[in-house]
Amino acid sequence: xxxxxxxxxxxxxxxxxxxxxxxxxxxxxxxxxxxxxxxxxxxxxxxxxxxxxxxxxxxxxxxxxxxxxxxxxxxxxxxxxxxxxxxxxxxxxxxxxxxxxxxxxxxxxxxxxxxxxxxxxxxxxxxxxxxxxxxxxxxxxxxxxxxxxxxxxx
DNA sequence: GCCAACGTTGGC
DNA sequence: GCCAACGTTGGC
Numbered sequence: 001x002x003x004x005x006x007x008x009x010x011x012x013x014x015x016x017x018x019x020x021x022x023x024x025x026x027x028x029x030x031x032x033x034x035x036x037x038x039x040x041x042x043x044x045x046x047x048x049x050x051x052x053x054x055x056x057x058x059x060x061x062x063x064x065x066x067x068x069x070x071x072x073x074x075x076x077x078x079x080x081x082x083x084x085x086x087x088x089x090x091x092x093x094x095x096x097x098x099x100x101x102x103x104x105x106x107x108x109x110x111x112x113x114x115x116x117x118x119x120x121x122x123x124x125x126x127x128x129x130x131x132x133x134x135x136x137x138x139x140x141x142x143x144x145x146x147x148x149x150x151x152x153x154x
Numbered sequence: 155g156c157c158a159a160c161g162t163t164g165g166c
Numbered sequence: 167g168c169c170a171a172c173g174t175t176g177g178c
Contacts, residue, residue, distance in 0.1 A: 007176090032174095033161075056176055113177080131159040133175045155178105162173075 002048045003139040004039065004068070005127050006102065007055040015052050015063040015107050024104040025069050029077050030085045031099060036136040041072045041098040049144055050102055053127070054110070055135075061112035065151065069103035108151040121146050 006028065008014070018026045031037055050066040074095035077085035090096040116122050126137040139147075 060177070133160060160175080
């Protein structure tokens with residue numbers, strides 16, 4: 001059992017969009033970074049914990065709790081010539097981009113990035129490191145527990 | 155819109 | 167395999 005932080009732009013898929021989806025589950029499309037892909041392809045397991053993070057928006061931060069809901073499979077958008085995520089080098093025989101489904105468990109109050117930055121217990125979180133742009137990052141058990149406690153009260 | 159930091163591409 | 171140029175991310 002591992003834990004992850006996954007960024008989504010609410011303009012694309014917000015936590016509310018994900019909650020409105022069938023089974024409160026969305027395919028994590030559009031990742032086009034190898035490190036992030038490798039986490040989904042090689043390191044995630046069904047049931048892993050996910051912090052659903054809103055990025056590139058007015059109030060960036062953690063917006064809810066979710067879980068990994070599938071094993072990895074090819075991201076359909078790589079094959080779609082009209083998709084912004086189309087990849088001409090990907091083929092169905094040798095897909096380049098893999099994803100997992102993510103199932104939302106709770107929408108929480110927003111835990112803003114600015115709060116995370118001010119919390120000494122979370123100073124080592126990968127997503128807070130200078131220059132970090134990775135859209136999927138592993139979270140330690142301690143970070144996970146600490147954040148869950150914060151999210152589920154108030 | 156700015157810009158720092160990082161990732162990718164492609165010529166050599 | 168190097169590395170300059172370019173593209174992207176994402177907070178502010």
